[in-house]
Amino acid sequence: MLNRQQAPDFKQVSTINFIQAAESKLQNNVPVFTVYSGEQDLVRLEFIFSNVNWDLQKPLQAIAVNAMLNSGTAQRTAKEIAEQIDFYGAFFQTEYVQDQSSVTLYTLNKHLAAVLPIVKDVISHSQFPQHELDIYIQNQKQKLQVNLKKNDVLSRKEFAHALFGNTAYGVDIQAGHYDALQRDDLVAYFKLAYAPNNCTIIASGKFEEESFKLLDEQFGQNWESSNAVKNKFSFAETEKQSIYREKAEALQSAIRIGKIAINRTHEDFAGLQILNTVLGGYFGSRLMANIREDKGYTYGIGSGISSLHDAGYFFIATEVGADVCADALKEIYKEIEIIKNELISEEELDLVRNYMLGSMLGSLENVFSHADKFKNIYFTGLGYDYYQKYIQTVKTITAEELQQLANKYFITEDFTEVIIGKK
CATH class of the missing domain: 3.30.830.10 (Metalloenzyme, LuxS/M16 peptidase-like)
Known part of the structure; x- marks a missing residue:
């Protein structure tokens, strides 16, 4: 008989197959x-x-x-x-x-x-x-x-x-x-x-x-070509900016924190995505556990890494009660410092590994999903080996390597901070 009072064992996804273009x-x-x-x-x-x-x-x-x-x-x-x-x-x-x-x-x-x-x-x-x-x-x-x-x-x-x-x-x-x-x-x-x-x-x-x-x-015919020039942008690291737009009547304050980072073409991208997942990239993340579940400051908070053609950026975003905005900011920065100074436990890292591999497998639900995965690599000049390297990184990256990435990319002194509402 199946014991329904006992949770099933975690099983890591072993292989993920792609329909190649x-x-x-x-x-x-x-x-x-x-x-x-x-x-x-x-x-x-x-x-x-x-x-x-x-x-x-x-x-x-x-x-x-x-x-x-x-x-x-x-x-x-x-x-x-x-x-x-x-x-x-x-x-x-x-x-x-x-x-x-x-x-x-x-x-x-x-x-x-x-x-x-x-x-x-x-x-x-x-x-x-x-x-x-x-x-x-x-x-x-x-x-x-x-x-x-x-x-x-x-x-x-x-x-x-x-x-x-x-x-x-x-x-x-x-x-x-x-x-x-x-x-x-x-x-x-x-x-x-x-x-x-x-x-x-x-x-x-x-x-x-x-x-x-x-x-x-x-x-394939009767279609006129042009001499258009594709957009190309370049960006330098920006200095920390603090932007505050007060709304005296606001019941909630919107917070967005982050900086220019790397995009999908960078060798650190997969590792940084794993680190981001631990911090704020899924419902079981540290930011959710602290700011939502423990403190009750918000209904939701998350972080992400966006990959554009000519740049990438890291961000943390939430809306909190206007009366707890300052406290929420302190807790956000506290979680960043913890992830920079303390190693992630193997138990938490295994949970994140399973979540990320399961999410990737689940995202390939039909042929259109496979086409979307192809677009991600083709328009950034990458091949299908990108996904194999990504999967391997998720499976093998260590807590020490993640801590190094945190200290490399989560330099809060360079973060731009935007608050709309009251602080």
């Missing part, structure tokens, strides 16, 4: 990476474009163009695009992040021939009608006005700007930036960025030879 090219040399699974008659096509020609005077160009891609072409209105995509049971979305903009299509294979011409029309012939732009500006300004009343949003904006300044990673967007949007500028940026020589296509799911031929027919 296979590369091919369209007639115009656009690279296509296929992550194949034939289990379901479904395919996801991602058209990924690097953000280009950064202009501080026009910081919203890439964001607005991506958001308005499906607002109308010479052949189709925004309504017609939506209705035709819906008719075939497909799903179409756009997404902007600091380094790239993407267009993603989910569709059944049997409808691929019907929906690809619609996507091609959007990607190569978007018009950005003035009336749609006016609506977009109005909506975004209202959204910004609401967000600027939220302490956590303000702390995130102030923190990014303090670290990365007036780059795509840190520019401080204001309502005036939306007012300055011009249709001609969007059309010009669209022609530069959404071009075949700036495109990578990632196909995942049941994407077979016939599907590739359909893709090549639409996107």
Whole structure:
């Protein structure tokens, strides 16, 4: 009989297998990476474009163009695009992040021939009608006005700007930036960025030879190249900044602490992720145990390491009761000092190892997840051996090595500290 009063033994994940991407090219040399699974008659096509020609005077160009891609072409209105995509049971979305903009299509294979011409029309012939732009500006300004009343949003904006300044990673967007949007500028940026020589296509799911031929027919020809320059930024270590924006009526204060750090390409990245998990990277972390469970200062607190193309950064973020903000800060810094001066126990380290390996295994729930893992390495110039090294580091890193990383990267004298509310 199974004894349900006794917890099962921990078993470390032994192997994690990845569905690796296979590369091919369209007639115009656009690279296509296929992550194949034939289990379901479904395919996801991602058209990924690097953000280009950064202009501080026009910081919203890439964001607005991506958001308005499906607002109308010479052949189709925004309504017609939506209705035709819906008719075939497909799903179409756009997404902007600091380094790239993407267009993603989910569709059944049997409808691929019907929906690809619609996507091609959007990607190569978007018009950005003035009336749609006016609506977009109005909506975004209202959204910004609401967000600027939220302490956590303000702390995130102030923190990014303090670290990365007036780059795509840190520019401080204001309502005036939306007012300055011009249709001609969007059309010009669209022609530069959404071009075949700036495109990578990632196909995942049941994407077979016939599907590739359909893709090549639409996107392998009659698509004009451009001379756009991919965004490239460089950052020096920033000095400690203390930013405080008082809100006398605030019941909670938003705290964000951290500094510029390393990204995925650095040899210390895997180890630093393990260290971060111990400190604040999961529900059982030290920051959660102290600030939430023991002190009751917050509903949630966490830390993380974000990897961008040209930089990385470490951060701790939370919202605490305004009356305990100062005490919460003391406890946060206390936990950092403990992790720098005391070795992590084997019991805690084993728990974190199991959590991280289990999380990675759990994140590979379907073929689209495998494609996402491929994107993480491809766009940073890494290979699949990155994951093997990562897994090996999680399994073998010692408490002494983690302590060395803590003293190397958790230099609190260099941390930027942002508080919005009361302290």
